[in-house]
Amino acid sequence: MRVARSELLAGRALLAVLITITILPFLSIFTTALYPSGSVPVGLSWPAQPQWGNFVDAFKVANMSALLASSVFIVLAVVPISLVISTMAGFAIGLLRIPGARLLLLLFVFGLTLPFEGIVTPLYFLARQIGILNTRVAIVLPLIGLFMPFAVFWMRAHFVNMPSEISEAARVDGASAWDLFWRIHVPLARAPIASLGILMSVWAWNQFLLALVLVEDPTQRTMAGALGAFQGHYATDIPLLCAGTILILLPTLLIFVLFQRQVIAALLQGSVKG
Amino acid sequence: MTQARAAAAGRREARRIPWLQGIRRQTVVGWLFVLPALLFYAAFVLQPLALTVQYSLYRWDGFGPATWVGLANYASVLREPKLLETLFNAFRLVLFFSLIPVGLGLVTASVIHRVATGRLGAISRTVLFLPQVIPLVAAGIIWGRLLSLSGLINQGLAAIGLGDVARAWLGDFDTALPAVGIIGIWVLLGFCTVLLLTGMTKIDEALFESARIDGAGWSQEFRAITVPNLRHEIGVCITVTVIAALAAFDIVYVATGGGPGNATAVPGIQIYILAFLERQVGLASALAVVLVVLVLLVILPIQRLSREDVR
Numbered sequence: 001m002r003v004a005r006s007e008l009l010a011g012r013a014l015l016a017v018l019i020t021i022t023i024l025p026f027l028s029i030f031t032t033a034l035y036p037s038g039s040v041p042v043g044l045s046w047p048a049q050p051q052w053g054n055f056v057d058a059f060k061v062a063n064m065s066a067l068l069a070s071s072v073f074i075v076l077a078v079v080p081i082s083l084v085i086s087t088m089a090g091f092a093i094g095l096l097r098i099p100g101a102r103l104l105l106l107l108f109v110f111g112l113t114l115p116f117e118g119i120v121t122p123l124y125f126l127a128r129q130i131g132i133l134n135t136r137v138a139i140v141l142p143l144i145g146l147f148m149p150f151a152v153f154w155m156r157a158h159f160v161n162m163p164s165e166i167s168e169a170a171r172v173d174g175a176s177a178w179d180l181f182w183r184i185h186v187p188l189a190r191a192p193i194a195s196l197g198i199l200m201s202v203w204a205w206n207q208f209l210l211a212l213v214l215v216e217d218p219t220q221r222t223m224a225g226a227l228g229a230f231q232g233h234y235a236t237d238i239p240l241l242c243a244g245t246i247l248i249l250l251p252t253l254l255i256f257v258l259f260q261r262q263v264i265a266a267l268l269q270g271s272v273k274g
Numbered sequence: 275m276t277q278a279r280a281a282a283a284g285r286r287e288a289r290r291i292p293w294l295q296g297i298r299r300q301t302v303v304g305w306l307f308v309l310p311a312l313l314f315y316a317a318f319v320l321q322p323l324a325l326t327v328q329y330s331l332y333r334w335d336g337f338g339p340a341t342w343v344g345l346a347n348y349a350s351v352l353r354e355p356k357l358l359e360t361l362f363n364a365f366r367l368v369l370f371f372s373l374i375p376v377g378l379g380l381v382t383a384s385v386i387h388r389v390a391t392g393r394l395g396a397i398s399r400t401v402l403f404l405p406q407v408i409p410l411v412a413a414g415i416i417w418g419r420l421l422s423l424s425g426l427i428n429q430g431l432a433a434i435g436l437g438d439v440a441r442a443w444l445g446d447f448d449t450a451l452p453a454v455g456i457i458g459i460w461v462l463l464g465f466c467t468v469l470l471l472t473g474m475t476k477i478d479e480a481l482f483e484s485a486r487i488d489g490a491g492w493s494q495e496f497r498a499i500t501v502p503n504l505r506h507e508i509g510v511c512i513t514v515t516v517i518a519a520l521a522a523f524d525i526v527y528v529a530t531g532g533g534p535g536n537a538t539a540v541p542g543i544q545i546y547i548l549a550f551l552e553r554q555v556g557l558a559s560a561l562a563v564v565l566v567v568l569v570l571l572v573i574l575p576i577q578r579l580s581r582e583d584v585r
Contacts, residue, residue: 145318256407268472
């Protein structure tokens with residue numbers, strides 16, 4: 001690896017600039033969050049008397065514990081159901097190769113490019129019609145449906161590459177399709193299932209449009225949806241808004257730092273396969 | 275020995291035949307496996323999509339009776355400047371959300387690959403990826419603050435003696451759309467960089483080695499090896515970022531709400547306003563159908579191009 005010295009410097013300088021540009025926004029809202037509530041601080045400056053209490057206030061006015069509970073509920077409702085049914089579908093399409101598998105795959109793949117805005121209006125009226133508007137169920141059910149194209153596509157990509165000898169050996173031993181799936185193939189698919197689980201958790205947590213349209217009460221929404229409502233209420237109190245934003249970001253950042261490698265890998269594979 | 279094997283084969287045959295006969299049953303079982311996923315997809319994606327198409331042919335306020343208007347809503351989408359402009363804005367966002375992050379991401383990835391293989395590279399990857407993990411709403415709020423009158427951008431400009439150009443970037447008719455675009459760059463650059471970098475590690479290292487032994491500089495290496503070998507990854511980056519631009523909602527909603535005037539109104543925002551604030555469900559649905567078709571029309575050729583050379 002011979003690289004000219006000047007190039008080495010230029011390259012490192014570029015990276016340093018990019019890293020700074022990425023981090024400065026976070027620093028800026030952090031210092032802003034420490035100014036007295038109601039003031040209008042300048043971009044990046046350290047307050048004379050940091051008001052750490054702003055975080056406590058934001059925690060209270062944003063009703064953080066309720067928000068956390070609501071988001072966790074939505075993730076715990078959406079992700080396990082989505083994992084089970086998409087793994088089953090991916091298994092049938094990719095491995096059992098049932099008649100019509102190609103057509104089914106095409107039908108799911110079509111959904112991959114579909115913008116949520118394309119269906120959010122009827123979802124509102126459907127939710128109103130079945131009486132689930134303004135409940136978390138109104139977010140959970142459509143979200144499972146909206147995850148299906150990607151999730152089925154993802155699991156099918158795993159199963160289509162499984163050598164058929166495994167299944168045939170099990171067949172000879174008289175295993176039913178359900179045994180084959182549950183005892184043999186699900187344990188073998190642990191890695192792609194885990195990645196898919198991480199991906200869908202992040203997406204559910206960050207889902208905004210569905211929460212905005214289908215649920216009015218922020219404490220029944222996802223984290224991103226709650227943040228949108230919080231901004232609506234406290235847009236004028238800049239330090240408080242920044243403190244609230246940081247609090248809402250914290251769980252996501254924490255998860256990212258802890259599971260960095262898995263999250264990056266999952267998000268990247270997710271896009272490549274998609 | 276041979277006999278034993280033949281016997282074993284015979285046994286296998288014997289068991290296989292009833293299994294072959296069970297093929298019909300197997301088809302039914304297979305479809306039962308798909309059924310739950312299919313039901314959710316049909317109920318909460320395909321059905322609403324069909325309803326969007328249906329709504330788009332009516333005039334409806336969401337409560338009273340709907341009036342059949344045929345294709346009149348589509349005519350409005352293509353004729354009313356307020357609506358047509360959202361489509362133009364979406365394509366202008368593509369420049370910021372897609373071309374710049376992909377281009378700059380390519381450069382950054384190749385720089386990391388060449389000069390920062392150790393610690394610095396690892397740190398760059400992690401840090402640049404951060405904006406991709408946080409909710410877009412948060413990115414919008416953070417940048418709304420940075421781009422405001424008292425924000426970091428104006429502070430920086432004043433520090434280098436450009437205090438005169440300071441303004442509320444998101445509130446100015448001329449700068450609002452590029453300002454929203456910059457938020458998109460910030461969010462998507464890391465994603466593109468890391469994705470392309472992962473692609474680069476799959477390229478045969480010997481290619482780079484021999485190029486460097488021949489004395490190839492960064493730009494030669496970039497053009498001759500990096501870009502051609504990353505065709506698939508570039509295609510993926512473009513696909514993801516173009517969809518993010520055309521279907522943008524969260525960032526715009528939080529940062530500008532589509533304003534000032536109509537300066538940053540994109541289809542997603544306009545659909546929301548029409549359907550839920552102005553109660554013009556039919557018109558909103560027509561715009562939604564146009565958006566869905568537009569995304570498909572833009573994405574399909576990109577997919578085809580990037581897939582062709584992979585194999």
